[in-house]
Amino acid sequence: MACGAVCILAPAKVNLGLAVLGRRDDGYHEIRTLFQAISLCDRITLRRLGRGIRVRCPALPGLGADNLAHRAAALFLERSGVVGGVEIEVEKRIPAGGGLGGGSSDAAATLVGCCRLFGVRPAPGLLREWAALLGSDVPFFIEGGAAVGAGRGEILRPLEPWRGRVSALVHIPPEGLATAAVYGKLDSGGLTRRRAAFTILLGLWQGGDLQRFGARLFNDLEAPAFALFPRLAEVKAALGEAGAAGSLLCGSGSSVVGIFADPAVASRAARVLSGRFPGRFVRTHFLARRKRWGVVKR
Numbered sequence: 131m132a133c134g135a136v137c138i139l140a141p142a143k144v145n146l147g148l149a150v151l152g153r154r155d156d157g158y159h160e161i162r163t164l165f166q167a168i169s170l171c172d173r174i175t176l177r178r179l180g181r182g183i184r185v186r187c188p189a190l191p192g193l194g195a196d197n198l199a200h201r202a203a204a205l206f207l208e209r210s211g212v213v214g215g216v217e218i219e220v221e222k223r224i225p226a227g228g229g230l231g232g233g234s235s236d237a238a239a240t241l242v243g244c245c246r247l248f249g250v251r252p253a254p255g256l257l258r259e260w261a262a263l264l265g266s267d268v269p270f271f272i273e274g275g276a277a278v279g280a281g282r283g284e285i286l287r288p289l290e291p292w293r294g295r296v297s298a299l300v301h302i303p304p305e306g307l308a309t310a311a312v313y314g315k316l317d318s319g320g321l322t323r324r325r326a327a328f329t330i331l332l333g334l335w336q337g338g339d340l341q342r343f344g345a346r347l348f349n350d351l352e353a354p355a356f357a358l359f360p361r362l363a364e365v366k367a368a369l370g371e372a373g374a375a376g377s378l379l380c381g382s383g384s385s386v387v388g389i390f391a392d393p394a395v396a397s398r399a400a401r402v403l404s405g406r407f408p409g410r411f412v413r414t415h416f417l418a419r420r421k422r423w424g425v426v427k428r
Contacts, residue, residue: 136247140172140239141274141417142230143267144298144380144387147331149324150316150350158266158282159313162328164289164335165267167274167417168298172224172236174199176243179215183207189222198237198264205260206244210252216244227306229381231267238271258286275419278332288419293338296416297396299374299388301365303409307355307383315354324350340391344376347389355383362386365407372399 147164154160183203185193193200203216218240224232238261245252252260261268266282276289327348334343356363362379365386369377373395374388390396393413400411 133247133249135175135177136243137173137175138239138243138246140174140224140232140235140271141167142170142224142232142235142300142414143167143270143274144230144300145349146335146347146378146389147328148349148351148381149328151325154282159316160281161279161283162325163279163283164276164328164331165270165279165283165286166276166292166298167271168300168414169417170224170230170300170412170414172232172239173221174236174239174243175219175221176240176247177217177219178247179217182215184215184217185220186217187220187222190220190226198233198268199240202237202240202264202268203244205263206241206250209260210244210248210250212244212248212250214248216247225302225306225385227308228302228385229307229309229379229383230300230385231271231381234265234267235271237261237264237268241268242272273419274417276335276416289332289335291418292335292340292416294391295393296340297390297393298414298416299369299390299396299400300380300412300414301369301386301403301407301409302412303359303361303365303384303407305359305384307359309382311358312351312355312382315357316351317353324348340375340389344374344389347376347378349378349381351382352379355379359384361407365403368403368406369399372403374399 145163149162151160185200199218258269262284269284278287331346366377369388377388396413
């Protein structure tokens with residue numbers, strides 16, 4: 131059933147393991163990653179228009195048709211056959227260039243929200259197919275939660291949620307990092323060594339021991355990102371010293387995340403480390419899949 135407006139949350143993600151296995155024939159890199167959605171969210175409001183697509187984002191004025199949310203709305207209208215238009219209002223909290231997937235999440239939220247807005251019910255799996263046309267990370271955000279990503283990250287296997295609540299403390303520096311620059315500095319030697327490490331990490335996820343799991347976090351993109359931005363290595367180490375069970379770079383950076391069993395320890399770490407490093411520390415937590423928290427009609 132169609133409605134007049136829809137509000138939907140677009141969560142950030144962290145990669146709790148990221149193995150870069152080699153370059154593909156299409157120019158992308160083959161990866162294995164453990165995605166986890168977190169409670170740091172943009173907020174997307176969609177309203178019906180008679181025609182056309184309009185994107186409004188006070189934090190990022192001047193967004194054009196190349197914006198992922200705009201492209202998602204255009205793809206939805208093309209593939210669904212809906213006659214009409216949509217206004218997209220984006221309230222940004224996820225920074226650009228931080229490796230947290232904000233643009234991809236906004237695109238996924240736009241697809242999900244447009245379906246609700248216009249009363250469209252795609253066949254199972256079709257929405258993820260549309261999402262994959264927009265970007266490697268977009269399919270994950272259709273449902274969120276935790277998942278293993280393969281290929282470019284678009285081939286997904288959902289995971290059961292972590293047993294119990296986990297606090298995630300995310301450091302967001304003033305500067306972002308370009309994904310292409312990080313991958314461009316990646317040393318291709320010995321990338322496949324991480325296959326075994328990733329298998330071990332997944333086993334520890336199922337075991338539910340946060341200290342053991344945190345000790346095994348890894349990201350093959352840390353070395354090139356730290357070479358470009360050395361202070362990030364200091365942030366990672368400081369999170370461990372402040373009580374994190376584990377810490378690592380978020381995706382291709384520039385954000386760094388630490389995971390904590392005790393939210394009080396995470397809050398204390400945020401206070402202490404805020405005085406040491408520029409930028410901000412945001413305390414969040416792991417989110418379950420979208421069906422448990424997603425869309426509000428108005």
